[in-house]
Amino acid sequence: MHNIAVIGAGRIGRIHASNAKTDPRIDLKYVVDPIASSADDLASSTGAKVAGLGEVLADPDVSGVVVASSTDTHLEFSVAATAAGKAVFCEKPIDLDLSKARAAATALGSDDARLFLGFNRRFDHNFRQLRDRIHSGEMGALETLHIISHDPSPPPIDYVRVSGGMFKDMTIHDFDMARWLLGEDPVEVYAAATSVVDPAIGEAGDVDTAKILLRTQSGKICVISNSRRSGYGYDQRIEAFCAKGLLRAGNVLSSTVEVWGEFGSQTDALQNFFLDRYAGAYRSEMSHFADILDGATPAVGYQDGISALAIAEAAMESHLGSKAVAIRY
Amino acid sequence: MHNIAVIGAGRIGRIHASNAKTDPRIDLKYVVDPIASSADDLASSTGAKVAGLGEVLADPDVSGVVVASSTDTHLEFSVAATAAGKAVFCEKPIDLDLSKARAAATALGSDDARLFLGFNRRFDHNFRQLRDRIHSGEMGALETLHIISHDPSPPPIDYVRVSGGMFKDMTIHDFDMARWLLGEDPVEVYAAATSVVDPAIGEAGDVDTAKILLRTQSGKICVISNSRRSGYGYDQRIEAFCAKGLLRAGNVLSSTVEVWGEFGSQTDALQNFFLDRYAGAYRSEMSHFADILDGATPAVGYQDGISALAIAEAAMESHLGSKAVAIRY
Amino acid sequence: MHNIAVIGAGRIGRIHASNAKTDPRIDLKYVVDPIASSADDLASSTGAKVAGLGEVLADPDVSGVVVASSTDTHLEFSVAATAAGKAVFCEKPIDLDLSKARAAATALGSDDARLFLGFNRRFDHNFRQLRDRIHSGEMGALETLHIISHDPSPPPIDYVRVSGGMFKDMTIHDFDMARWLLGEDPVEVYAAATSVVDPAIGEAGDVDTAKILLRTQSGKICVISNSRRSGYGYDQRIEAFCAKGLLRAGNVLSSTVEVWGEFGSQTDALQNFFLDRYAGAYRSEMSHFADILDGATPAVGYQDGISALAIAEAAMESHLGSKAVAIRY
Amino acid sequence: MHNIAVIGAGRIGRIHASNAKTDPRIDLKYVVDPIASSADDLASSTGAKVAGLGEVLADPDVSGVVVASSTDTHLEFSVAATAAGKAVFCEKPIDLDLSKARAAATALGSDDARLFLGFNRRFDHNFRQLRDRIHSGEMGALETLHIISHDPSPPPIDYVRVSGGMFKDMTIHDFDMARWLLGEDPVEVYAAATSVVDPAIGEAGDVDTAKILLRTQSGKICVISNSRRSGYGYDQRIEAFCAKGLLRAGNVLSSTVEVWGEFGSQTDALQNFFLDRYAGAYRSEMSHFADILDGATPAVGYQDGISALAIAEAAMESHLGSKAVAIRY
Known part of the structure; x- marks a missing residue:
């Protein structure tokens, strides 16, 4: 079983948390969200703990992080989690600014990085x-x-x-x-x-x-x-x-x-x-993240x-x- | 070209007359109907002549007869036309009385008879x-x-x-x-x-x-x-x-x-x-009647x-x- | 949360056990099967305990029993579980013998009995x-x-x-x-x-x-x-x-x-x-069993x-x- | 009944000739084609006469002309037939040369001209x-x-x-x-x-x-x-x-x-x-040409x-x- 954290307790974060909970290879350990009530709600419904991003990245038991926060944080959180040695499952788009996204090439495009970008379709x-x-x-x-x-x-x-x-x-x-x-x-x-x-x-x-x-x-x-x-x-x-x-x-x-x-x-x-139409796709994404945590290469990076x-x-x-x-x- | 007559100028008779008119192997020579106005209308719209059944059956140029009159006359007219040596294309049902229909076996079921029963489907x-x-x-x-x-x-x-x-x-x-x-x-x-x-x-x-x-x-x-x-x-x-x-x-x-x-x-x-749904079927029936006039065995008898x-x-x-x-x- | 037991660790029992595990209102406490290896396998994959039927029925924490054993035991186990005050989710058919099934009317047809018969469609x-x-x-x-x-x-x-x-x-x-x-x-x-x-x-x-x-x-x-x-x-x-x-x-x-x-x-x-075609139906059945455990009347009895x-x-x-x-x- | 001529006895000309033959308002009087055998074949199968374009345009009994000849003749024949006072049903395209086609505006775009362009769809x-x-x-x-x-x-x-x-x-x-x-x-x-x-x-x-x-x-x-x-x-x-x-x-x-x-x-x-897919469309085109001969304005010009x-x-x-x-x- 792989311990993971979900960053972002909004609509899409809740989907990923729910799928993490029912995936047989994954345990949802932490939920992170700056809005305390959102984090609390999601934590209580999934049995996860509320934590800050720093705590999550410092926990050696956490092997993967789902970045489902607002778009402007995708890149920053993905870079931080990668630097902490975590596999990352980041929602699309990677950023709204192409040159900024390109600048992260060293951090996210390296052979060591394990970034899975969530193109759900x-x-x-x-x-x-x-x-x-x-x-x-x-x-x-x-x-x-x-x-x-x-x-x-x-x-x-x-x-x-x-x-x-x-x-x-x-x-x-x-x-x-x-x-x-x-x-x-x-x-x-x-x-x-x-x-x-x-x-x-x-x-x-x-x-x-x-x-x-x-x-x-x-x-x-x-x-x-x-x-x-x-x-x-x-x-x-x-x-x-x-x-x-x-x-x-x-x-x-x-x-x-x-x-x-x-x-x-x-x-x-x-x-x-879209959450109905792609409900199965979101489950399959989580299953693929479990594959990555087992050692597979991300299918979308x-x-x-x-x-x-x-x-x-x-x-x-x-x-x-x-x-x-x-x-x- | 085979000359034929259509007996009955009602709804289904008009369909057969119209198909006879456009079939390249058939000429519609006569229209028969006891209601003079119906017969006249159909004759004038198809270029056929109005005639009585006797005249039609006596005309050696007529090789086929379409029986599209009321159900209670199907059997009688088919027998008469067969006796006159005509090929017959008779609308379904052959009769409403099974024993009466069976009694026509000698007349209509013989090898010489050429009765084509119009099961259009x-x-x-x-x-x-x-x-x-x-x-x-x-x-x-x-x-x-x-x-x-x-x-x-x-x-x-x-x-x-x-x-x-x-x-x-x-x-x-x-x-x-x-x-x-x-x-x-x-x-x-x-x-x-x-x-x-x-x-x-x-x-x-x-x-x-x-x-x-x-x-x-x-x-x-x-x-x-x-x-x-x-x-x-x-x-x-x-x-x-x-x-x-x-x-x-x-x-x-x-x-x-x-x-x-x-x-x-x-x-x-x-x-x-049904006349829309089976418009093509009615045309194919007339074409099959032309086949019969050319010597083929009726597909439905x-x-x-x-x-x-x-x-x-x-x-x-x-x-x-x-x-x-x-x-x- | 309602504790339940699944009787029968065959194909259909495994489906119900899996659905019980992911249903948010149900905890799968026991698995019962006379074949020890089958019971062990299902227990270990679901986190349930292996137990005998007597132990299950005697446990006051168990509020519901799923009867997914062989057809000839459906009636007997349903009667026993009902007598022990449990709600019962029994696979179809209730029995192969109509008179034998009728004989259970007092036990299973009473107002107190809560028998849900699994007509999945x-x-x-x-x-x-x-x-x-x-x-x-x-x-x-x-x-x-x-x-x-x-x-x-x-x-x-x-x-x-x-x-x-x-x-x-x-x-x-x-x-x-x-x-x-x-x-x-x-x-x-x-x-x-x-x-x-x-x-x-x-x-x-x-x-x-x-x-x-x-x-x-x-x-x-x-x-x-x-x-x-x-x-x-x-x-x-x-x-x-x-x-x-x-x-x-x-x-x-x-x-x-x-x-x-x-x-x-x-x-x-x-x-x-059928397990693919009715996968959603089986999940809905388990959800309805949770409704029954919450007090609802069985939709099929x-x-x-x-x-x-x-x-x-x-x-x-x-x-x-x-x-x-x-x-x- | 309107007498018409079909110019061109190729694939599409034969379609129009066949539809003219079965249209109740149209008589196919002439067939024109420089290849004598083609013209003869089409004339004999439709009961029309073989003629030259000049004869057709000079015949006051001819009220309409179908131009189904090769594309490079569409414009010329349409202009000639229009000049002779005939209604014209011309196959598409009007020409392959836009400036040449534009130059015919006086002849074909006038209020008197009755040009129906055969966009069959x-x-x-x-x-x-x-x-x-x-x-x-x-x-x-x-x-x-x-x-x-x-x-x-x-x-x-x-x-x-x-x-x-x-x-x-x-x-x-x-x-x-x-x-x-x-x-x-x-x-x-x-x-x-x-x-x-x-x-x-x-x-x-x-x-x-x-x-x-x-x-x-x-x-x-x-x-x-x-x-x-x-x-x-x-x-x-x-x-x-x-x-x-x-x-x-x-x-x-x-x-x-x-x-x-x-x-x-x-x-x-x-x-x-396409001749199967648009068989009905070609028949409707001929019916519209009959409308034009009856006085209607061409739907496509x-x-x-x-x-x-x-x-x-x-x-x-x-x-x-x-x-x-x-x-x-």
Whole structure:
């Protein structure tokens, strides 16, 4: 059993704490949060102790730390935990500032560092199955890729203002999926984006709707479609056009119940919330963290975080300049 | 080109006349109907002549006759046309009275007779594809069969009263489908039926809802589900459970358009009317009649009509006696 | 927290023990099994103690007992645990012998007894959603019901021989679903059954394929389709034909991945194993057992077990006598 | 009845001739083709006369002309027929040369001219239903649009060489669909294209795979996906993302038959050939031509042809220059 600590007792921290509690290889020893009541609540519901970050990092019985605190602390806490010899499971994004994130290369990109960056969609069993089948070659070489990623409804405008913008906050997942499925890094991006969902988002200088084209060195083309609001639930679909046919992963419905009436047939609603849609993915992430604590190499690491962020910055540059932009990793 | 006549200028007669007009091997020469205005309308819209049955049967240029008149005349007109040496395309059912229908065996069941009985579903390309794949053996031997056949809404009660009852009027199609797909005759029937759609149907001594079990000599079991009213369109589905898996044919939708909203996703409506659902089947029937006029053997004949009727009578006996009944062909 | 014991460390006992361990309101205190190695294994993986039944029933700290032992002990252990004042979560069927099960009415059917019979399908979220929507009346009154329940592949013949026959072993689930969804007890059954999956099953006096018709007092009709082998995974579908339309629950697929090729489009495989298909249902059962330990009334109890068994016996009588049989509760 | 002539007895000319023959308002009087055997064959199978273009245009009984000859003659024959006072049903594209097509504005764009340009997809009942529902506003304002249009397999390289390039030959349909569904003209295009299907296509200076972004004045964004080869049939899908949800039109399958096996469930193949997929659309086009001959205004005309061609030229410029290009209509 590996003792771990969860830093951050907010929504995503509570998910990781709960998964840590039920993972057979992990014991949740500490919970850290500057808001005492949040830390206390999570500690009491999980049987963990409340502690400060210093205490956690100094405890030789703690072998891993989950960084689920606010985005602006991801980098700092990951560096500190790595320096203390802990394996780190850090939520995405690694940071909102690419140059700052690059500056941590020595600390986090070294061979000794064990940083696992939580791009949760790689751990969804549907997308994993899709990737396995793309890579099996059963349908021939992958040629083009469509990623549809539309949220049910936009976040509060206060969140939007500190989010770093849609590309770094939301599309970052899709940039990572693109890299993971394409099997190579995009070299150029063209982004057409707008704000039609909520005028306040546009006034805040952000976009809420985008279609993004990525091109790789070998000539593969990827389309990403984003919207902050779908009107029909959490739309998470991927289509991989291969030389011999199409592989695709579809949405997850709330149940298999259908109703047939005069209108036709109607399915149940799409799962509407990312914590439901990716509940299994979050459990699998924790299981992978247990693998890392057992000695495995992180499946997603520092360089993946840098690469996704680099694409996001280039996409913003493309959007602002209305031109294709070469991506600098 | 083969000259034919259509007897009966009602709904189904007009369909056959229209298909005759566009079939490249057939010329529609005559239309026959005791209601002069109906005959005139159909003749003028198709370029055919109005005539009496005697004139038609006496015309040596007429090689085929379509009997689309009222059910009580099917047998008489088919016998007369056969006696005149014409090929006959007769609408189902062959008659409502099994013993009367049996009595025509010499006239209609002989080697010389060319009677094609219009069980239209055999000519639907979906069911034909289903049958071909069952018979190909790709999924192993057929073991059990489910036929779902629910009408959008019940016929007028005046029609119900002269229909011969649901089993002979509606289920007769399903009995024929069962024989065609099972590849052997059922030997026993058990029918559970009721009237829940319209009290007037029950008061008229008929049923509007039924689940029917058929068993064949070799042990295959078939379930037929019938309702005079679905609430969601014309439900025409078949599932064939085979040793290695399932083959099924589904419903036909009005279009491929879907809408996704908060409720989930919704297809367009099921095709709601048998003349739409089986438009292609009716054209294929006319093409098969052209084959017969060219010398082919009818794919569905007198004995098929007798067999379906015999099952219908046994089903009624089962329903009335609440017991399984052996079918006497 | 409620202390419970699990009796039986076989496949289903291990599921319940695992769910007890992760349920936030339950502590698994004891594991009981006559095979010491099985008991030891389960105890060590769950942190429970191995004990004998007497010790468990004598322990005042134990408030509930899960009976997951072999079928012939269900009744005896449930009676003993009830007598000791424990709440009981007993696996289906309650017994293979209806008269023996009836004889336990005083012990298990009393107001004091808290017997929860584990008809797991009632706890599947898809079927629960289906039932809620049937009962909401949104599509009008339920008229007829189709339950398709086909296993992926037949059990070992040694199991078949002691199973009590397909109706009591497998269809018992569907009889319970029928009662639950119809909202009333069937009064008559007609069963058409055969053995085509495995000759050894027929030689053992059992059937492996059946179509069963149930009728209720108010005139609702239910069709149950059973096969011990589907060839395509675990087929668990229900269609509820209502006055205004159809409500249905479909199968669960292994993933949302599809492949499109020359053949058409292909989904991923159906979930193939009941422990996968009903993993969530088993967790919900344990949660409901916690509700009972908190004071709730069992959602499925002794009389439900008797009723399902009574239908199964009548179905067998119908099959053997080839006639409809009135069900005696 | 309106007498018409079909110019061109190739594949598409034969379709239009066949539809003219069965349309109740149209008589096919003449067939024109420089290859005598082709003209003779089509004339004999349709009962039309073979004639030269001059004879056809001079015949006052001819009220309409279908121009289904080779692309380089579309403009010339349309102008000549218009000058002769005939209504014209011209196949797409109007020409491969935008400036040449623009030069015909006086002749073809005048109020007197009755030019119907055959963008067949507008007449597909699925896409028409999609458009009606977008325009009904039931799902709120259209925001973004995805058009997927992949051919089953690439044309012969000899055809590719004279096709005018994929954008003018194939994407032209999608540009027209985009305009029709968006309800406004795109103002900017960015095209990412490549040749991966067949090296010979790339060597011929053409592309076979493209993802194209269009933006309208009001800010709507449209993605078009093209491939000359799908591996899975004729992929013709459209998704319209609206403020309240999604409207989409899917592919058409060869039948409703499905097979379920160990792999999962499998549909029948997608319709594989555009003449099958759009058979109904071609019939509807001919019916619309009859409307025009009865006095209606063409639903698609000269300016639509110019606009689609202008987008195609801008897309090519974008592809060659790797930059977004403003569209000049």
